[in-house]
Amino acid sequence: MRWHKDNQVKTEDVLRHPANVARWKHYDSEFSEFASDPWNARLGLALDEFNPFGHMSTAYSMWPAMLIPYNLPH
Numbered sequence: 321m322r323w324h325k326d327n328q329v330k331t332e333d334v335l336r337h338p339a340n341v342a343r344w345k346h347y348d349s350e351f352s353e354f355a356s357d358p359w360n361a362r363l364g365l366a367l368d369e370f371n372p373f374g375h376m377s378t379a380y381s382m383w384p385a386m387l388i389p390y391n392l393p394h
Contacts, residue, residue, distance in 0.1 A: 364388040 348355035366386040 361392070362390040364390055 354360055364387070366388065367383055369383050
């Protein structure tokens with residue numbers, strides 16, 4: 321889990337890892353205590369509600385959820 325902190329190739333013109341994005345750098349500056357420990361995991365959560373049969377009168381729906389690790393090695 322230390323790759324994003326220690327071994328990544330840093331070039332300004334090429335996006336090789338989400339850590340190269342300006343928003344990630346802004347997060348690091350806002351929460352420097354969290355960013356200083358490379359063992360802290362950064363996760364993304366994606367949700368999407370949909371009704372599997374298209375009937376709006378049904379009492380249930382499905383929520384697929386994806387949890388994406390951003391700073392684990394490739």
